[in-house]
Amino acid sequence: MYSIKRVLFFLTLISALLPAPVLFAATLECGPGKPLKTLSSAVSVAQANDKILLFAGTYHESLVHIRKPLTIEGIGMPVIDGGENKDVITIEGDHISIKGIEIRNSGKSTSRDYAGIKMVNSSHCVIEHCRFINNFFSMHLDHSKQCIIKNNYLNGNAKTETASGNGIHIWKCDSFSILFNKIERHRDGIYFEFVRNSRIISNVSNNNLRYGLHFMFSDYDSYHYNIFSNNGAGVAVMYTQHIDMKGNTFTKNWGPTSYGLLLKDINFSRISGNSFIGNTVGIQMENANKLRIQGNNFSQNGWAMRIMGNCEYDTVVANNFIGNSFDLSTNSSGTGNLNVLEANFWDKYKGYDLNRDKTGDIPYRPVSLFSMFVESVPSAVVLLHSFMIDVMDEVEKNLPSLIPVTLVDSKPKMKKN
Amino acid sequence: MFKIFKYSLLDLLRSRWLIFYFLFFLTSSFLLFYFSSNAAKALVSLLHVEVAIVPLVSIIFGVMYYYNSREFIELLLAQPLKRDTIFLGLYLSLSSSLAFCFVLGTGIPFIYFNTGFSDIGSFGYYLLTGVMLTYIFTAFAFLISLLNENRIKGFGLSILVWLYMVVVADGIFLLLLMYFQDYPLEKLTLALTILNPVDLSRVLVLLNLEISALMGYSGAVFNSFFGSIPGIITAFLSLLMWILLPLFVFLKIASRKNF
Structure with a gap:
C-alpha cells in the first residue's frame, strides 16, 4: 500500500515538473474523408502543441489565423488556395511550425501587404519544405525572432514592380535563418529591413523584377553561398554595417541600371x-x-x-x-x-x-x-x-x-x- | 562586264598579295580562335583586326591595283566597250576577290574551331560588315587613283582617308561628346555612328555579342536601336550609301575623263 502511494506521489511529481503539453499533445488528422475538413477548423479545435496532419487535396481557405504553438505538417503536398482574398495563413505566436504544404493565391493590393504566410510578433517558428505560388508577398514576417525559413520554393509570377510583392519580406526581426530556399519572379527575392543577427545561406534568388536580395538598415547579418542571377537590378546592400558576404555568385544581372552588388x-x-x-x-x-x-x-x-x-x-x-x-x-x-x-x-x-x-x-x-x-x-x-x-x-x-x-x-x- | 569581271578576278586570285592577305586572316583568326576560350572573345579581338586592317588593305591594294593596271585599262578603253562596264567590272573583280579572301580566311577557322556554331549571328554580322568595308574602301581607292595621276599623291591621299576614317573621326567624335556632355547625347551619338562606316561596323558586331547588355544605359539605347528592324535597315542602307556614293562619283568622272 505504502509503495503504491509512493509511486503515485512520484507520478504526480513528474507530471507537475514536465511541461503539461508534451504529455498530452495530440495528433489531429485533417483532409478529405477525415472528420476535420478544413485547416481553419483543425486549428480552432487543436490544443496548444498539437500536431495537425494535413492530407493531400486542395483547400479553398484564407485568413487562417494561428495563435497557439502548433505543428502543421502536409502529407503529399496539400494545396491551400487563398482565392486572392487577403492573407492566406497568419502566424502570431511562438513555436509554430509549418511543413510541406503549398500556398497559393493570396490577395493583391496596392495599399496592404497581403501574404501567403504572414508572421507577426512570433518566435521560434519554422517554415520548411513549403511551396508558395502566385502570392503577392510569399512570406511577410515582422517583429519576430529566432525563426527558421528552410527549403522552400517561392514563385510570385510578378509582372510589374508596382503590382508585386517580395518573396521573403522581413521587417524588424532578429536572429532569423534563411536556408536553402529558391525564390523567383517576385519584386525583391529577399528583403531585409531592420533585421539583425540573421543569416542567409545557400539560397537561389533569380528572375526577380528588382533586387535578388535587398538589405536596408540591417546590421550584423551574413549571407553566404547564395546564387543571384538575372535579377532586374541585382543585389543591394544599403544603410547597413557589419555584413559578411561570402561565397555568393552574382551572374547576369544585366541592364541599364543593373548591378551584381550595389x-x-x-x-x-x-x-x-x-x-x-x-x-x-x-x-x-x-x-x-x-x-x-x-x-x-x-x-x-x-x-x-x-x-x-x-x-x-x-x-x-x-x-x-x-x-x-x-x-x-x-x-x-x-x-x-x-x-x-x-x-x-x-x-x-x-x-x-x-x-x-x-x-x-x-x-x-x-x-x-x-x-x-x-x-x-x-x-x-x-x-x-x-x-x-x-x-x-x-x-x-x-x-x-x-x-x-x-x-x-x-x-x-x-x-x- | 561579266567577262572583264571573270578574267581580272581569275588574274587577281593568282596574285601573291591576295594570297598573302588570305593567309594573314587565316593565321590570325586561327590563332585567336585557338587561344580564346570562347568564340565571342576571339570575335572581339578579330574585330580590332577587321576595322583597321580591312580598310587599310582594301584602300592601299586598290590604289596599287589601279595604277598597275593602267595599261590594261587603256587597252580595254580602245575596244568598243562601254566605259561603265569596264570600270565596274574591274571594281567588282578587285573588291570581290578581297572580300572572298577575307570571308574564307576568317570563315574556315571559325567553322573549324566552332563546330557548335555558337555566336553564329554575330559572326555573320562580322563577315557582312567586313565585306561591306572592303567594297567601301576599294571604291574610295579607285576614286582616289582616278583623280590623281601622280602615284605618290594617290597613295598619300588613300592613307589619309584611312587614317581619317579609322582614327581621326573617332577622335573628333570623342571631342564632340566631351564638348557637349551637358546635353543628352544619345541621338547625336547614334547619328555620328551611322555616318562613319568603320564605327558602324564595329558597333553592329559588338552589339550582337553578349557584351551589348553590359554597356549600361547608353549601351541599352544603342542596343534597342540596332536591335530593331528599322535600325538594322538604316545601318545597312548607310553602309550601302558609302559604297554607292564614291562608286557613282568614280564612274561619273571616269566616263568623261580623257585618258
Missing part, C-alpha cells in the same frame, strides 16, 4: 570569395567605407567595380579580374584616394616579374583613360574597342597624366589568386 552607405563589412560573372556592373560602391573586398572573382562584366569618390578606407586585395570591359572606374580624379588596392590579378596587366616573387615589378593602373571618359560622358561607350581608343589607352597607361595616379595596384599578381 553597396550604398555601408561600413565595416567583408566581401570575400564571391563570383561576379557577366553583370553590367560587378560591384557598384557609393559611400561604402572601411570594407574588405578579398578573394573575389570578377569575370566578363561590363564594369568589374565602380568605386565612387566618396568611398574611403576600402581594401581590395587578392581578387581576380578577368575579361571585363572595364576593370575599375571611378568618378573622382583621385588625388585624395584613400583606398588600398593590392595583390590582385588583372588579366590586362602587361608587366614583368624579374625577381620571380610572383608579383609584377611595375604597378598596375586599373582605371583606363577611356573608362574616365565614359564616366563623364556615358554615350562615349559606343567607342569601345575603337582603334583610336585602344591606342590612347595604351599611351596613357605608360605615361599617365589624366588617370588617377593614386588608384593603383602596386603589387599586382602575375598569376590568378
Whole structure:
C-alpha cells in the first residue's frame, strides 16, 4: 500500500515538473474523408502543441489565423488556395511550425501587404519544405525572432514592380535563418529591413523584377553561398554595417541600371570569395567605407567595380579580374584616394616579374583613360574597342597624366589568386 | 562586264598579295580562335583586326591595283566597250576577290574551331560588315587613283582617308561628346555612328555579342536601336550609301575623263 502511494506521489511529481503539453499533445488528422475538413477548423479545435496532419487535396481557405504553438505538417503536398482574398495563413505566436504544404493565391493590393504566410510578433517558428505560388508577398514576417525559413520554393509570377510583392519580406526581426530556399519572379527575392543577427545561406534568388536580395538598415547579418542571377537590378546592400558576404555568385544581372552588388552607405563589412560573372556592373560602391573586398572573382562584366569618390578606407586585395570591359572606374580624379588596392590579378596587366616573387615589378593602373571618359560622358561607350581608343589607352597607361595616379595596384599578381 | 569581271578576278586570285592577305586572316583568326576560350572573345579581338586592317588593305591594294593596271585599262578603253562596264567590272573583280579572301580566311577557322556554331549571328554580322568595308574602301581607292595621276599623291591621299576614317573621326567624335556632355547625347551619338562606316561596323558586331547588355544605359539605347528592324535597315542602307556614293562619283568622272 505504502509503495503504491509512493509511486503515485512520484507520478504526480513528474507530471507537475514536465511541461503539461508534451504529455498530452495530440495528433489531429485533417483532409478529405477525415472528420476535420478544413485547416481553419483543425486549428480552432487543436490544443496548444498539437500536431495537425494535413492530407493531400486542395483547400479553398484564407485568413487562417494561428495563435497557439502548433505543428502543421502536409502529407503529399496539400494545396491551400487563398482565392486572392487577403492573407492566406497568419502566424502570431511562438513555436509554430509549418511543413510541406503549398500556398497559393493570396490577395493583391496596392495599399496592404497581403501574404501567403504572414508572421507577426512570433518566435521560434519554422517554415520548411513549403511551396508558395502566385502570392503577392510569399512570406511577410515582422517583429519576430529566432525563426527558421528552410527549403522552400517561392514563385510570385510578378509582372510589374508596382503590382508585386517580395518573396521573403522581413521587417524588424532578429536572429532569423534563411536556408536553402529558391525564390523567383517576385519584386525583391529577399528583403531585409531592420533585421539583425540573421543569416542567409545557400539560397537561389533569380528572375526577380528588382533586387535578388535587398538589405536596408540591417546590421550584423551574413549571407553566404547564395546564387543571384538575372535579377532586374541585382543585389543591394544599403544603410547597413557589419555584413559578411561570402561565397555568393552574382551572374547576369544585366541592364541599364543593373548591378551584381550595389553597396550604398555601408561600413565595416567583408566581401570575400564571391563570383561576379557577366553583370553590367560587378560591384557598384557609393559611400561604402572601411570594407574588405578579398578573394573575389570578377569575370566578363561590363564594369568589374565602380568605386565612387566618396568611398574611403576600402581594401581590395587578392581578387581576380578577368575579361571585363572595364576593370575599375571611378568618378573622382583621385588625388585624395584613400583606398588600398593590392595583390590582385588583372588579366590586362602587361608587366614583368624579374625577381620571380610572383608579383609584377611595375604597378598596375586599373582605371583606363577611356573608362574616365565614359564616366563623364556615358554615350562615349559606343567607342569601345575603337582603334583610336585602344591606342590612347595604351599611351596613357605608360605615361599617365589624366588617370588617377593614386588608384593603383602596386603589387599586382602575375598569376590568378 | 561579266567577262572583264571573270578574267581580272581569275588574274587577281593568282596574285601573291591576295594570297598573302588570305593567309594573314587565316593565321590570325586561327590563332585567336585557338587561344580564346570562347568564340565571342576571339570575335572581339578579330574585330580590332577587321576595322583597321580591312580598310587599310582594301584602300592601299586598290590604289596599287589601279595604277598597275593602267595599261590594261587603256587597252580595254580602245575596244568598243562601254566605259561603265569596264570600270565596274574591274571594281567588282578587285573588291570581290578581297572580300572572298577575307570571308574564307576568317570563315574556315571559325567553322573549324566552332563546330557548335555558337555566336553564329554575330559572326555573320562580322563577315557582312567586313565585306561591306572592303567594297567601301576599294571604291574610295579607285576614286582616289582616278583623280590623281601622280602615284605618290594617290597613295598619300588613300592613307589619309584611312587614317581619317579609322582614327581621326573617332577622335573628333570623342571631342564632340566631351564638348557637349551637358546635353543628352544619345541621338547625336547614334547619328555620328551611322555616318562613319568603320564605327558602324564595329558597333553592329559588338552589339550582337553578349557584351551589348553590359554597356549600361547608353549601351541599352544603342542596343534597342540596332536591335530593331528599322535600325538594322538604316545601318545597312548607310553602309550601302558609302559604297554607292564614291562608286557613282568614280564612274561619273571616269566616263568623261580623257585618258
